[in-house]
Amino acid sequence: MTDNKTLPTEVPTLYIVPTPIGNLGDITQRAIDVLTNVDLVAAEDTRHTGKLLSHFGIQTKTFALHDHNEQQKAQVLVDKLLAGHSIALVSDAGTPLISDPGYHLVTQCRQAGVKVVPLPGACAVITALSASGLPSDRFSFEGFLPAKSKGRKDKFLEIAKVERTCVFYESPHRILDSLDDMLEILGPEREVVLARELTKTFETIQGMPLGELVEWVKSDSNQQRGEMALLIHGYRSTDDDSIAEEVKRTLAILTKELPLKKAAAMTAEIYNLKKNALYKWGLENLD
Template identity: 80%
Template sequence: MIDNKTALLDLPALYIVPTPIGNLGDITQRSLDILHQVDLIAAEDTRHTGRLLSHFGIATKTYALHDHNEQQKAQVLVEKVLAGESIALVSDAGTPLISDPGYHLVTKCRQAGVKVVPLPGACAVITALSASGLPSDRFSFEGFFPAKSKGRKDKLLEIYKAERTCIFYESPHRITDSLADMLEVLGPDREVVLARELTKTFETIHGAPLGELVEWIEEDSNRKRGEMVLLIHGYREDKQADALPDDALRTLKILVQELPLKKAAALVAEIHNLKKNALYKWGLENLE
């Protein structure tokens, strides 16, 4: 083991230390060195982090810093660094602050002139994107979907015409409802990739048009388990939607006054022999 404090040139400082999202072999040597040498580790869940530290023979003290106490405890940690201590910030898995605690602490450190040192490492967003096959030149991470259906639909409508790849986290107990809302708002043809259990034994990365993806996940209950990342292909203009006949659009405008858009689009599609998804997309863009 490196002698404590002899190899860290930037002390005192706050170190942002990523931890594995599954496979323990993904932790970097630099992360291990930092965790060995700092005076304190601020952890989202000290019991969870304690198991990781024990695995690597690290005896550094931990300090609980989570969503419920961060705003109150951040100043305490800032003062420790100002007094000469070194602190590492970790989350339960992956890079801190990415849908995890740490924002208030880092902000207060920077405001106080405390050096903040970020370490590269595991991050489910980037891991999923790199293997998704979706465009990666422009993307946005949107965090977790809202818990309720209306909130999810509002968010999906917000990113409906975004041309970038949009990335969300989702939990196993909400994945079915979230996919149903995605199908209603985005339509069955939008390409979506589901990445689950990344770096773990049952890692799965499956992409398909949304209608097919919903069917695929319903075929096997195991496909609804584990930590999940959903990646949505950016909006691509539907040329068929541009060519919708005027009489069909007039019919849609009349029906949507009395019916939900989805039902109105289906009826117009049947009347005029058109694809309901093209009508539905046109309605989302022009009627709501």
């Protein structure tokens, strides 16, 4: 067991240790000190973390704790903590528990009376938000978008009239489909920021109306690669958001004979309105 006097506390502790999301220079000295002096590092991927530890000359042993084994292995680590060991929890990149494993371990530690100490550090959500140019006084992190189109559309409908900035993670192989689903529900005017490869060589932070962003990403395959965050400007009401009862009745009648998208387009043409607003209203209010 290591000499806990080199740690911030002599009480056996679970340390939540953020690691760089790309640039290794972003690790803190405090994180290095903790990783060096704890008895064990609980890691999402021990091979990945092993390379990080080796880079900084850290020889602490690692223990695999990931999505597939956390519920079973968390108690093993709690027992080690109760026996007097100190442990650092890391994920592959960024702050643990933010769309990464660790929830079950932290919960069980707190229930067992084990001291939990969080270290500040790298987090892709905050990094992206700080440079996005979108309102940051109120925001919500929504995690990864659903894998299937229906789930994504349901999520976009859920946040369509939310006034705070919403942040999502997305994978490169689904980014085009997700942007298309977002465009269908939120419309081309909603301001959206794509933040990709943060802190890395090809870092890109690009914001524009959604319709333009979709075309920009489709036209450049480089923007379809790497780790991504999507930041959506909160809902802003306008005079166009008020849909007259007559328009709603027309749309409801047409949807009895036509698909909603076609009915919305025809209604928009009749009343000289935006079809996206009618389509969104129909999705939310018509069976």
